[in-house]
Amino acid sequence: MQKEDTNVQHRTSLATKPWRRAVLLAACLVAAWLAVCDTRADADDVAEAVRLARAALAKRASETPSPEESSVAGRARNVLLAAALDHTAPTEEDVDWLIDQQADTGGWGFGQGHPHTDIHPDWTDMVNTQLAVAALRRAQEAGLDVPTKVFEQAMAWTLACQNADGGWGYTPPDTRPLRVRGASHGSATAAALALLADCPTPTNDAQRTERAESLASGMKWFEAHIVLDRVPQWVWGSDEPWCYYMFCLQRFTRATGRWAIADQTLGVEIGRRLLARQGADGSWDGREETAETGYALLALADAGKSVFVSRLALIDSDTDDVANWMAYLKAVTDRHYSWQSISIEAPLASLAEATIVYVLAGEKLEMPPSWAQGLRQFAERGGAVVIIAGSDKEEAVPALARELVALLGRWPMLADLDNHALFKAKFKLAADSRPELIVIGDGARPVGMVLPPAVAAQLAAGIDDETAAAFELMVNLAIAATGRDPPAGRESFGAAPAAPTRAIHVARIKHAGDWAIAPMALRRLSDTLAAALSIGVQEIAPVDLNGGELSQSVLWLAGTRHAQLTLLQQKNLKAYLEAGGTLFVDSAMGREAFLRDASGTLARMFGPDALAKLPQDHPLLTGQFAGGIGNDLRDAHYTQATPNPPKSVELSGIELDGRLAVIVGRCGVTPAIEGTAALGRWGLQRDDAHRLAINVLLYAISGDPGE
Numbered sequence: 001m002q003k004e005d006t007n008v009q010h011r012t013s014l015a016t017k018p019w020r021r022a023v024l025l026a027a028c029l030v031a032a033w034l035a036v037c038d039t040r041a042d043a044d045d046v047a048e049a050v051r052l053a054r055a056a057l058a059k060r061a062s063e064t065p066s067p068e069e070s071s072v073a074g075r076a077r078n079v080l081l082a083a084a085l086d087h088t089a090p091t092e093e094d095v096d097w098l099i100d101q102q103a104d105t106g107g108w109g110f111g112q113g114h115p116h117t118d119i120h121p122d123w124t125d126m127v128n129t130q131l132a133v134a135a136l137r138r139a140q141e142a143g144l145d146v147p148t149k150v151f152e153q154a155m156a157w158t159l160a161c162q163n164a165d166g167g168w169g170y171t172p173p174d175t176r177p178l179r180v181r182g183a184s185h186g187s188a189t190a191a192a193l194a195l196l197a198d199c200p201t202p203t204n205d206a207q208r209t210e211r212a213e214s215l216a217s218g219m220k221w222f223e224a225h226i227v228l229d230r231v232p233q234w235v236w237g238s239d240e241p242w243c244y245y246m247f248c249l250q251r252f253t254r255a256t257g258r259w260a261i262a263d264q265t266l267g268v269e270i271g272r273r274l275l276a277r278q279g280a281d282g283s284w285d286g287r288e289e290t291a292e293t294g295y296a297l298l299a300l301a302d303a304g305k306s307v308f309v310s311r312l313a314l315i316d317s318d319t320d321d322v323a324n325w326m327a328y329l330k331a332v333t334d335r336h337y338s339w340q341s342i343s344i345e346a347p348l349a350s351l352a353e354a355t356i357v358y359v360l361a362g363e364k365l366e367m368p369p370s371w372a373q374g375l376r377q378f379a380e381r382g383g384a385v386v387i388i389a390g391s392d393k394e395e396a397v398p399a400l401a402r403e404l405v406a407l408l409g410r411w412p413m414l415a416d417l418d419n420h421a422l423f424k425a426k427f428k429l430a431a432d433s434r435p436e437l438i439v440i441g442d443g444a445r446p447v448g449m450v451l452p453p454a455v456a457a458q459l460a461a462g463i464d465d466e467t468a469a470a471f472e473l474m475v476n477l478a479i480a481a482t483g484r485d486p487p488a489g490r491e492s493f494g495a496a497p498a499a500p501t502r503a504i505h506v507a508r509i510k511h512a513g514d515w516a517i518a519p520m521a522l523r524r525l526s527d528t529l530a531a532a533l534s535i536g537v538q539e540i541a542p543v544d545l546n547g548g549e550l551s552q553s554v555l556w557l558a559g560t561r562h563a564q565l566t567l568l569q570q571k572n573l574k575a576y577l578e579a580g581g582t583l584f585v586d587s588a589m590g591r592e593a594f595l596r597d598a599s600g601t602l603a604r605m606f607g608p609d610a611l612a613k614l615p616q617d618h619p620l621l622t623g624q625f626a627g628g629i630g631n632d633l634r635d636a637h638y639t640q641a642t643p644n645p646p647k648s649v650e651l652s653g654i655e656l657d658g659r660l661a662v663i664v665g666r667c668g669v670t671p672a673i674e675g676t677a678a679l680g681r682w683g684l685q686r687d688d689a690h691r692l693a694i695n696v697l698l699y700a701i702s703g704d705p706g707e
Contacts, residue, residue, distance in 0.1 A: 046300055049275055052282030053297050054085065060283075060290045072101050072111040072128040076135035077294045084301040089142035090135060098132050099150055106157030107172065108132040125171050126161070127241075129154060130191040130248065137198045141331050151199040155207075158195050159214050166217035167225075167233070168192040184221060186232035187241050190248035193218045197255035200327075201320050201462045212318070215256070223262045228273055242277075243284050246270050247295040250302050257311055257322060257341035274300055302338075308478070309339040310354040314367060315390050317360050319460035328463055328471050329478055332426070337478070348374040355383060356481055360456065362390035365403045372407050379408050379447050380520050382676035384481040387450045401438035401450040410519040411447045414439045421679045422446060425479040427472035435470065443514045443560035443589060444671040444678035446480050483639075483677035503538035504697050507552045509573075509583075510544045513562030513597075517588045518674040522556070525673050525697075528690050537697065545569035550576040554700045558586040558670045563597035574605045577654075577661045582700035584693075590642065590668040590682025602662060606654055611664065614651045620660060620695055621649060626702035631691035642667060642682040649684065649692055659703075663696055 076098060082088040101111045107124030110116045116123060133154050140146040161172040167184025168191070181188075196215055202208045225232040228249075231240040252258070253266045260266060274296050277284060283293045311322045326337045342350045344367060351357060351374055359365075365387065367375075375385055387404055389396040401413060414420065417439060423429045435455050440448035458470035506522055508515055526536035540552065546568055555576070557563065563585075565573065577583060585602075587594040602611050614621060616634055623630030638645035645667075654662035668683030673693055675686055684692060 045275055046271060049278055049282075050085070050297060050300055052278070053284075053293055053300075054282075056282035057290065057293055057297070060293075070111075071114050071116075072098065072108045073131045074291070075111070076128075076131035077291065077298070079135040080131070080138060080298055081294055083138050083142075084298055090139040090144060092144060095136065095139045095144050095146060098136055099146070101132070102150060102153065105172075106153030106155075107161075124157070126168060126188045126191050126195075127170070127244070129157065130195045133195050133198050134251065140200075141327075148200065152202070152207075155196060155199045155202070155211065158192050159210060161192065162214055162218070166221035168218070181236060183233070183235070185234045186222075186225065186227075187234070187245035187248060189218055189221055190245055190252055193222075194248045194252040194255060197252055197323070201324060203462070219261070226261050226264050228264055228269065241292065241295075243274070243292040243295040243299070246274055247299040250299045253340075254302055254338045255323065257309075257339045260346070271300055307340045307354045308337040309356045309358050310351060311339060311341045311358045311360070312344065313341070313360040314344065314365075315360055315362050317456075319456070320462070321456045321459035322358055324462055325459050325471065325474050329475055332475060333479075344368065344371060351375075351378050351383075356386055356478070357383060358386045358388070360388050360390070361400060363393075363396060363399070365400055365407065376408055380410070382674070384446055384477070385448045386477065387448070388456045389450060389452050392453055397436055397438055397450050397452055401440065401448075404448045404450060405440055408440060408448055410516070411440050411442055414441060414446075420446075421480040422449075422473065422476050425476040425679060427476055429469060429472060429476070433469040435473065437473075442517045442519070444518050444674075444681065445483075445676055446477065449477065480679045481677060483679045483681070503536045504554070504701060505538050505540050505552045506554045506556055506697070507540050508542040509555050509557045509565075510542050511557070511559060511563050511565060513559040513594070514588075515542070515557075515559050517559055518671040518676065518678075520676075521558075521670045521674040524675050525690065525693050529694065545572045547572065550581060553582065554697060555581065555583045556586070556670075557583060557598065558588045560587070560589045560591055560594055561597070563594050563601065565601050570601060570605050578656060580659075581661065582696070583662045584696050585662065585664040586668060586670050587666065588668045588670040588683075589678060589680070590666070595664070595666065598664065602654065602664075606662075610654045611652050611662070612654075614653050614660075616648060618651075620651065620653075620663070620699050623695065625699055630695045630698060633688065633692055633695065636688045637685045638667065639672075639681055639683055639685060641680050649688065660699065665692065669693060 075094065079090045079094050083090065097111075098108075101108055103109065103122065103124050105124060108128040109120070109123040109125065110128060133151065136146045136150060157172065158168075161168055163169060163182075163184045165184050167189040169183050169185065170181035170188050173182070193215060196211055196218075199211075202211060222232075228246075231242055231245045234240040249266070250270050253261075253270075258266060274284075278296070279285060283290075284296045285292070309322055309326065322339050322341075326339050329337050340350070340354070348370065357375065357378060365372075379385055385404065385408070387400050389400050405411070405413060417423070418431075420439065422437075422439065423434065436452050438450045439446050440450075455470045455473070458467035459474065461467055463471050503526070508522075522537050522539040526538070530536040543550065543552075543555065545565060550572070555573075573583070585598045587598070599611060616622075619625040619630070621633045623632045633649040635647065636645075636649045650666050652664040652666070653660045665683075668678070668681050669689035669692055671678035671681055672684055672686045672689035683689070
């Protein structure tokens with residue numbers, strides 16, 4: 001049986017290609033598909049669990065509060081809940097009260113006015129101390145003044161409480177003959193590790209070393225004892241504080257970037273187990289139902305946040321570089337950013353969640369072929385790869401950059417960086433304050449960046465006047481890699497897209513500018529169509545318009561600058577269009593310079609008045625062509641950066657023989673179709689960009705001008 005020709009010739013009418021009717025039916029499903037393709041059932045489950053739990057807490061709050069709610073732990077927990085769920089910053093009253101309750105030893109007890117404090121005024125314990133530090137750290141991140149001494153004393157108290165086996169118990173060593181629950185167990189050890197990770201990085205080398213050694217021995221305790229279905233080494237009855245354990249473990253793993261401990265994966269697993277144990281009334285049972293429900297809520301709120309940076313060390317390195325970067329990023333943007341540390345032995349799926357992969361390399365980018373392919377897929381799905389050179393030799397950064405270009409395959413090194421978002425997204429960095437760096441990407445986003453080892457060292461040292469430029473650069477990178485709009489949603493890592501059985505052929509037009517911007521856009525468009533119906537888009541080799549037959553259904557002209565064509569290219573393009581072809585022109589970032597270039601070229605080809613704005617009732621905008629199977633584009637959504645966005649999609653076009661042969665979009669769609677961040681882009685959001693592109697393709701192959 002002869003293989004069916006998948007090339008849709010532009011001279012062929014709709015009636016002579018029966019399968020095109022099936023193509024057109026895809027439009028009926030695209031809108032529904034776009035509405036659900038990024039929906040995560042887990043996120044919906046978490047949202048419903050949080051709603052039920054908040055209702056349960058509100059009901060309990062209407063009853064007589066227990067003494068525990070007025071303790072240090074209760075007040076700190078409420079501060080953290082307000083911050084996590086309502087984005088409400090702690091108050092100066094909260095901060096002053098919590099600081100006043102700190103004991104001379106550096107720990108916290110139940111607090112002034114609590115019955116336990118009346119009996120044991122010098123009492124301190126791990127639960128109250130860890131929660132007080134967590135709340136004060138959140139207050140500091142919100143801009144409130146918390147003296148450094150408070151954290152230093154809390155850290156000293158925690159280090160002094162560590163048991164010889166590397167773990168922690170509920171109470172510190174003291175002179176009394178009976179130490180209450182002093183033996184190491186999971187919730188206290190997780191709390192201590194979370195506390196140590198929460199405290200700002202010590203400025204003293206000896207203190208940094210002591211904290212690092214304490215964290216390492218605590219991790220060894222966990223590697224020997226960790227389980228998730230119960231509190232490890234808990235021997236005091238059935239009232240184990242399991243939700244508190246989940247909260248502390250989640251907080252610690254997020255602060256230190258732990259992807260896994262021993263053979264236990266974390267993050268999503270913690271959230272899954274919490275959801276499984278929630279009661280029908282929305283609460284979690286425990287020795288203190290209100291407290292346990294609060295801890296479960298805090299853990300779920302954190303578990304629902306995706307990882308922002310994955311740190312991959314190809315050389316020996318255990319520093320606070322990424323932890324300090326994330327802490328500073330949260331401080332200056334007031335958004336939550338989490339990270340994870342992964343190893344080359346971890347499954348490739350560990351790359352999936354992050355937006356940035358931060359790789360500490362040697363002199364070469366040495367990794368297994370599977371990981372090289374994984375990083376390429378990661379970049380193609382919208383991620384950014386940051387490489388830290390392992391050598392300060394002059395050639396180290398350029399050599400790694402050449403390796404990264406070869407690995408990624410689709411993006412070049414950027415030559416002109418003076419106006420790049422890396423130097424102005426939030427902080428304006430003067431040329432003399434920038435480290436040596438090489439950026440790989442296009443006009444939409446930075447895809448890769450190679451930096452000298454000094455940048456990682458400055459991040460590890462913490463923020464001060466000497467290291468500020470490195471921190472500000474990395475904040476700019478974070479913003480440039482994500483944009484300021486809601487996340488577009490990347491494909492699941494390693495997921496195979498639906499395989500189309502037929503395809504519409506599309507080719508990009510080469511020009512003097514960045515014609516290959518957002519190189520994965522047409523594949524994403526194909527995946528959307530193929531997921532709705534088994535028909536996709538096949539991007540064939542780009543054309544330079546200097547010669548050869550042009551038999552593609554649609555030519556795609558995109559970029560941000562230099563869209564001029566030579567006289568020969570104009571002649572060949574005009575012949576193609578007059579023979580029945582279709583051209584789509586997209587100013588990918590919505591910039592006027594590209595539109596001026598493209599419009600000038602079209603005016604020279606067809607006359608100054610040929611290009612005209614399409615009325616809002618044009619079939620391409622209403623979807624009323626080929627039987628009304630297009631998408632209605634008269635109610636559109638634009639990026640936050642778009643100035644004075646119109647209500648609907650705005651297009652211009654050129655008609656030839658009663659057919660719309662040239663379609664020009666004023667606001668960018670190509671990066672949006674790719675689904676990746678493009679800082680400062682003026683244009684349609686992702687879903688509407690897909691709908692517009694699908695209308696263009698279906699209109700082009702239908703041969704039907706509509707009603």
